[in-house]
Amino acid sequence: MSEQSRQTQFVSRRQMFGIGAGVAAGLGLVACGTGTSATATAGAAKPGGTLTMGIASTPDTLDPGATGLALTLLISMAMFDPLVWWLPDGSGGSTFVPGLAESYTVSPDASVYTFKLRKGVTFHDGTKFDATAVKATYDHIVDPATQSKSGLGALGPYKETKILDPYTVQIIFTGPNAGFMHQQAAGNFGISSPAALAKYGPTGFGNHPVGTGPFKFVSYVPGSQLTLAKNADYTWGPAALSTRPPLLDSLIFRIVTDDSGRYDALQSGQLQIAMNLPPNDIAAAQQSSQFKQLTVQSIGTPIGMPINVAKAPTDDPLVREAIMYSVNQELLVKQVLFGVDTAAHTVLTPITPGYSAASAALYSYDPARADALLNQAGWKMGTGGVRTKNGQQLALDIILYSDSGMETPTEFVVSELNKVGFTATTSVQPFATAQASYNTGAQNLGAFGYYGTDPYLLNIWVNSDAIKSGFNWSHYDNPAIDAMIAQANKTAGAAARGSLYEQVCVTLMKDAIYLPLWNVNDPFTMVNGVSGLHTTLNGYITFHSAALS
């Protein structure tokens, strides 16, 4: 997929959402390694200069509320501020930090969010920031004329925004929506100038974005480049990013769709940062002393294969468990993915809230265990290394969708499965066809991967309502899990909610409905002179304190 979105939405080829993201692709980026605010530091940061970053595709719009592309959210984070930032806390966890709101409270059933707003903030067009801007922003997203793509889905059951006084607003939902704090920080809900929204209209705003962020919109040449300039008045950034105006004079996003073209331009000095280089160029860049790399971990569900519990032979839990023990994800990452991504062992990536280490520890590579389980299930090793039972071969139907980036990894998985006595046939179908096949349950194994900042995303692909027409491609029908996820989404307390989601993860893994393969890491390759970049938890990098030396 062609490559390659954020919010609770699919990962796809690099920037487009879509399930099962392209190999290198565009899952969320998040802080390097342990989840600390990964900062690329080098040399002495000097004020001034122009930083040009090569991006792989054309933004659909510059309006974060309307966009359907992850890329636009990355860009919009430079122009817009959220009400509340969600940032790494420096010790592997995460924390909410005041943005345009100084403080907030959540009703016990997680349906009413009250924000106390910061004073003294102005938009790039000179409009004063206050409660009307918050209301205008959220009302704009639900306005049908806006044709919001990812924002509308991420917002949840929005009812209204109520202005209590010029600096106090309530965002009210028709039902519980405990994931909202993660969602509002994820980029779709950058607060927009009400004057500009009125002036340019619901779709025109996408060509004239006006926020309160560290950089202002200057010009955009579709298909070519977006130019932003420093907002010298910006003093309301969070301490973790920078409370001062940006150091750079200008920030340019240059569209170079050709993967090696971005690497060439990085080498020829026309770009200082290149996003999502292909693995072979990353490997080359790692050899070079001229470049360094910032990788941002994905948030959501890792790339993997839903295991259909309704189709033989994977309707047998023993067979599913055998699959879980027979694949060596670490080797897959090393051999097939050039070590850019990391091995996945559960249904959420490690930095996703609700991630359960206990669920990730349930299975490890153990072909002997897989053999034992298959023997126990009555599958005896037959001729040609394929197991049989009652004259039937232990055969799996694998269906992938084209551009999922899963073809080569699947070959690896199949070779692992062959070793323990499975035989498998793989077919690749266009996405719409594959989706129909998945819903009818023609496959034993499919392809999946999902970007989402809140574990409520599990509801999208394990809820029993999503079997016939949604993304429950495991055909997993467990009312207890449906209820537990619904309960979690009405639990405002983070700790209680987290423990509910952890139980969900453990159950899903025990039931072996998903073979996790790898956690996507989004690579940003840059020249050594770039410093001061920060990664955010929802998968972006920020340019608040970026500098060139």
Add this chain to the structure above:
Amino acid sequence: MAAFIARRLATAVPVMLGITFVAFILIHLIPGSPARIILYGSQATPQQIATLTSRLGLNQPLWEQYARFLGQLLRGNLGTSYLTQTSVAHELLSRTPSTLILTGSAMVVAIVIGVPLGVLAGARPNSLLDRGARGISFLGVAIPYFFLALLLVLLLSVRLRWFPAIDNGTFAALVLPAVSLGWGYAAILTRLVRGRIIEEYRSEYVTSARARGCGEGRILLRHALRNSSVPAITTIGLQFGNILTGAAVTEVIFGRAGLGSYLATSITSKNIPVVQGAIVLIGLAYVLINLAIDLIVGIVDPRARVA
């Protein structure tokens, strides 16, 4: 001449109709509902899908949709980009100059290198110059333009830093794409012109011109070259389509915001109105270029006007 143009234009009408029909039917050949494709991944509600389907008019009979499509085309309305919600006609036109500059420059490279090389080689067959020219043109035909582009970028941009690797709006940034795109056509022209010149040299009118005491330069330029130019011009015209296809790839490689790269990215993002618009526009360009070639040939070779 006017009747000739009118006749050629009349034959273009069914061709254009065919092109518009192919462009139109595209949206219906893609598996799955277009509305779903547009909203793909955004957790669209059934209501969002229904609204979009009716807004796109996809629930009307096919012939009605085609009639509406044609009607809008005639008014210059190519629809709205699924991705950006902006006018496709505007988006395509804003990218056309870049593509015209690139294809034009590639043509110039092809003619400026190909024709003189072919003339010189043809005038002195089997000389050192001829063998050199044949070697160069052999390489030009054998090396695909996208591979040449990558080689040129690696050598002249990445290593030597003489030219930018991606477009920055300057003339220098045009050199590598134009050369890599034009080189293969230069090679074709070289071979063609060389072969024709050798043939013309064997013909009786050249012998008689020599007998009249005509200078070699005059024989070459006034007689042999002029008579060789008809197939050369026809070839250049026929190659236009290939150059346009090549421009798409070249634009992607060099990060140029032109028609070709726009079409390429629109295909991958299933941005159907853009693909439709581009097909119609490129089809129209083909028809016009072929007409122009016919006219030029008519000017150079009066015999063609009658035909």
